[in-house]
Amino acid sequence: MKTLITARGITKHFGATKALDGVDLDINAGEVHVLLGENGAGKSTLVKVLAGIHGQDAGTIEGHASLAVIHQELALVPELSVAENLFLNRLPRRFGFVDRAEMRRRAPELLQRVGLDVDPHAKVKDLGIAQQQMIEIARALDKNAGVLILDEPTAVLTETETDRLLQIMAQLRQNGVGLVFITHHLDEIQRIADRITILRDGRSVGVLGPRATTQHMIELMVGRPIDEQYPRAQQRPGQPLLSIEGLTRRGAFEDITIEVHAGEVVGIAGLVGAGRTEVARAAFGVDGYDHGTVKVDGKPLRRNDVQAAIKAGLGLVPEDRKGQGLVLTATVGQNLELVTLGDRDQKRLHDIAGKLRIKGRVEQPVKELSGGNQQKVVIGKWLLADPKVLILDEPTRGVDVGAKVEIYELINRMTAQGRAVLLVSSDLPEVIGMSDRVVVMAHGRVAGELPGGATQDQVMALAVQEISA
Missing domain, CATH: 3.40.50.300 (P-loop containing nucleotide triphosphate hydrolases)
Known part of the structure; x- marks a missing residue:
């Protein structure tokens, strides 16, 4: 050769x-x-x-x-x-x-x-x-x-x-x-x-x-043994923390109803174009919608109001971390403080960076970090904000296996503390392995719901089906 x-x-x-x-x-x-x-x-x-x-x-x-x-x-x-x-x-x-x-x-x-x-x-x-x-x-x-x-x-x-x-x-x-x-x-x-x-x-x-x-x-x-690739630690579900009811935006999604309880991870699966990201962004207030309601801990949110969503205890890790989740010209520390401006507790800042194993100093420009460490910074800014519900949109895209497991362990810690996670992912083994329930979307609508441990074939069967009006 x-x-x-x-x-x-x-x-x-x-x-x-x-x-x-x-x-x-x-x-x-x-x-x-x-x-x-x-x-x-x-x-x-x-x-x-x-x-x-x-x-x-x-x-x-x-x-x-x-x-x-x-x-x-x-x-x-x-x-x-x-x-x-x-x-x-x-x-x-x-x-x-x-x-x-x-x-x-x-x-x-x-x-x-x-x-x-x-x-x-x-x-x-x-x-x-x-x-x-x-x-x-x-x-x-x-x-x-x-x-x-x-x-x-x-x-x-x-x-x-x-x-x-x-x-x-x-x-x-x-x-x-x-x-x-x-x-x-x-x-x-x-x-x-x-x-x-x-x-x-x-x-x-x-x-x-x-x-x-x-x-x-x-x-x-x-450099160490990994016992499980998807180490989901199930919790006993508590009260509903996120309720999406009848959410509709013409041409994007229709009549979306999803409920996530305290201590629970609910996954959203579906093919490209199914409307998963659009629903996540609308729920968080980034984009508008025509009908429906979004509630956090039983209280309705004003539509198209990100600040109200954050104040109510809702967070979003977007799919495009560089374009939407980070300020690349800022430092790691400045990015971690993006959600909690005015609350600059340096000890807590360093604690979060340490817990997430972010490789880099908090004074270092975030653009110098690897993709996995940048994603940890995006997640870290929400940990500082201490949300009740965190929406994760493609949280491990472009992230290595070791960092993925660390993100999964972080999800487990959040749910063990009584928080709720809505996990949007096109990685089927991930969304199945880390979710307690999986909502499958097709053509902008909910095609069905499956329990944790469902097979990829079951998810795909729902994802490709035609949904009658």
């Missing part, structure tokens, strides 16, 4: 922080090499060193293969068309002018390779996140790179889109491309990996084969 890139002893510092510590990595032709590790383990830093974005402080990189990287952060221009983004920085030219006819001819071919059915003339800003991600992948494929690095490309993809991407990766492997794949989804690793390098705290702690067990991978990642 031909080795395309060889990295030896890669070390990288950012100030006093050692992000990489003597990491070795081989990228071979016709192989999918998975990089696995918790957020902050050094995976993205290693990718940026390999791509030449960061220089290494020590170590060597050898190889002559062309390399393309699909980063976690999308590198598209929203105001340009799909076709223009596909050929960004390498627009086809004829007689010195952009050859738009050639763009129109080639764009559908590239989109077809990733199974994306969109108008090449549409502006990227009008597409969903998953569609934008597939455009990034199509653009990388057009470079005919010998090495393709994919940094968490499936984090925002549906199951169907993920299947398509894994098929594309398998085809590229057959064509001799060397692939480096970063993902937190262990089932994807078992489907596609030829080799697995596990990083922890900037060091390589193991290189495994494709038959490695999930348990072995997790224990190497976190």
Whole structure:
């Protein structure tokens, strides 16, 4: 097997922080090499060193293969068309002018390779996140790179889109491309990996084969045994703390009724477009609704009034933590205080950061933290506010296994203290494993409710059904 890139002893510092510590990595032709590790383990830093974005402080990189990287952060221009983004920085030219006819001819071919059915003339800003991600992948494929690095490309993809991407990766492997794949989804690793390098705290702690067990991978990642992936500790339900009754917004959701009791986790499952996030945002007062009521501890909330919701004891961790949950230019401490402005108890601030195991000082800019630690900050600001009910919308998206378990343990602590949690998640094993009841939505309506421990097949059967008016 031909080795395309060889990295030896890669070390990288950012100030006093050692992000990489003597990491070795081989990228071979016709192989999918998975990089696995918790957020902050050094995976993205290693990718940026390999791509030449960061220089290494020590170590060597050898190889002559062309390399393309699909980063976690999308590198598209929203105001340009799909076709223009596909050929960004390498627009086809004829007689010195952009050859738009050639763009129109080639764009559908590239989109077809990733199974994306969109108008090449549409502006990227009008597409969903998953569609934008597939455009990034199509653009990388057009470079005919010998090495393709994919940094968490499936984090925002549906199951169907993920299947398509894994098929594309398998085809590229057959064509001799060397692939480096970063993902937190262990089932994807078992489907596609030829080799697995596990990083922890900037060091390589193991290189495994494709038959490695999930348990072995997790224990190497976190450096300790994990007894259960979904450690739900059920509590005896108390009084209703959140009551959503007949909530309706024309064109988005209709007649949504959900009740969450003290000590209880209620999950909301459903396919993309089912209306889960829209209901969560409306209940919290971010968006309006036409009919219905939302009550916290028996008291009705004013619609479209976030401050009233917070005062009543309701909190929301949004699905887009960077765009809606954090102020990236502020420090960890300033973000933790966002909900409780005016109540600046430094001891409590440090206590919360310690309990959540946030890796970073409270004076550190939050943008410097890994995705998992940023999510802990978003959750931490609500712990400081001490809500009666916390709505979690995709709380573990893009978060590593170790941080996921810590978030699950936090949910358990909240419910043990008599609080209520409404868990919105597209991760079926998560929503089933961590919920006492699961409400399934389809086409903007409640399709049914299942008890904790329901099967994925039972959830999907409700999620895909047509609901009569």
